Amino acid sequence: MSDATPLELPEGDLFGPDNLPYGVFTTEDDPDLRRIGVRYGPYVLDAGSAADAFGSSHTGLLQKPNLNPLMAAGRPVWQAVRAELRSWLTAPEHAGTVTQYLIRLEDVTLHLPFEVADYVDFYASEHHATNVGRIFRPGGEPLTPNWKHLPIGYHGRSGTVVVSGTPVARPQGQRKAPDETSPSFGPSRRLDIEAEVGFVVGAPSGLGEPVPQSDFREHVFGVCLVNDWSARDIQAWEYVPLGPFLGKSFATSVSAWVTPLDALDAARTEPPRRTHPLLDYLEDSAGGEPGGLDLRISVSLNGHTIAEPPFSAMYWTAAQQLAHMTVNGASLRTGDLFASGTVSGPEVRQRGCLLELTWSGRDPVELPDGKRTFLEDGDEVVITAWAPGPDGSRIGLGEVSGRIHPAADRNG
Known part of the structure; x- marks a missing residue:
């Protein structure tokens, strides 16, 4: 690829026309103007x-400073906008116009792409839950009695959701x-990571109106990667009983x-076999979309790979999580974020947090710059992912x- 032909991406590029994820950016010459961007290879489309x-009828939505108005517009609009973007970037007759609005990725600053309404974190990996149970309850039953009957979750803090690249100060407590x-x-002393996948709600729902699994696509706008940092020692002391x-x-x-949900159609797969009967609102074995x-x-x-967790191993699906999250009548708001919980697989190398990888510090991770049980000041964690795309291609998720x-200088 050359600068003269920015629309010609190299074969195998993870951010081609089958992907087209949304973000929000600024440029150095106008740092106060936040604009919606769409990633295309090494470029951002304004x-x-x-x-x-x-002359798009959706210009107003795409000229907002964040994604919330577009997300609130609903699935028919999401599909129409995505079709327009794909046409502008792939149709030969549009090349002369669209290239004027491509900016190199290294020339923009990326921001939190949507205003977070509520944040819910789940506990959907059987492998993760089993490992944690064995660590904290050795000799006992690793899974709690309710785990196979409902997706366990908790409400987090939306105000401290930050965009990738934001420094993380070691918490005190x-x-x-x-x-x-x-x-x-x-x-x-035991600062950890949690490799997760997040689902971003677009269309809201009314108070008292449960959202069934079949309406998942009508409400969920897209997918992002999540690192839900965890201070294991603070958590262990405070979390009983609440x-x-x-x-x-x-x-x-x-x-x-x-990443728009529609970009992941080729990545749909059956979840693991259920071992316990499910109540009707969680039942998903009757066919339909995996x-x-x-x-x-x-x-x-x-800079050194320490784990490769497979999301396909998650016991509870995002559709089941959404159904459970609203079954009591709780409403959805545009910008709600719900995350999968730590993604872990059956193998040691597939564990998505240091608590599991080191078995609570017993088996340190070996790195070229020394051993790690938990995170040290200066450590950088990067989570990436890809999914199968159409015709053998790959869809990249933003890292x-x-x-x-170091912790802020303050006293308790």
């Missing part, structure tokens, strides 16, 4: 300016090791690109990265 040039008689205050709080709420990183997604995730620490900074 979607609002292109829409205006082509109360910790109490098993051999200590009383808690102490200070920086987390659950995660300060050990999780300090930061949740999301990718700067939201609820699983074949996403191949890679986790690197300081999510974060570097650990």
Whole structure:
């Protein structure tokens, strides 16, 4: 590819016309103007300016400073806009116009692409839940009695969802090791990652109106990668009896690109076999579109791959999570984000957090710059993923990265 022909992507590019993820960007010459962009290879398409040039009826939605108005417009609009974008970038007669609105990726600053309404985190990997159960309840039943009957989740903090690349300050809080008689205050000693997949809600629902699995596509706009950082020592001391709080709420990183759900059609796959009968609202064995997604995730620490969790191994699907999240009548809002929980597979190399990878610190991860049980200041974690696309192609998901900074200087 040359600068003269930016529309000609190399074979195998993960961000070609079958992908077209959405983001929000600024440029150095206009740092206060946030614009909706669409990634195309090593470029960002200024979607609002292109829409205006082509006389699109959706120009107003694409000239907003974030994705929320577009997401709220509903699936028919999402499909129409996606068809327009694909035409502008692939039809020969549009090449002369659309190339004027392509900006090299390295020349933009990416921002949080949508305003987060509510944030819910699930616990949908049987392999992860089983490993955690064995670590914390050795000799006991690893899964709780309810785990095979409902997708377990909790409400997180939407205000601390940050875009990929945002530094993560080591959290402080109360910790109490098993051999200590009383808690102490200070920086987390067991700071961890959680490799997850997030689902972004577009169209809202009404209060008191459960959303069935069959309506999943009508409400979910797209998919992003998530790193739900976790302070294991703070969490272990605080979470009984109510659950995660300060050990999780300090930061949740999301990718700067939201992949449209329609871009992942070729990645649809059957979830693992159910071992327990499900209640009607969670039942998904009657046919129809497979609820699983074949996403191949890679986790690197300081540039070295430490895990490759398979999302296809997740026991609970995103459609089941959405159905469970609303079955009590809770409403959906545009910008709601719900995440899968840590993605782990059956093999050691497929575990999506350091708690599992090191078996709570017993088996350190070997890196060229030394061993790791949990994260040290200066460590950088990068999570990437791809999915099968049409005709043997691959669809890339935007990476999510974060570097650990020392704890802020404050006293408890």
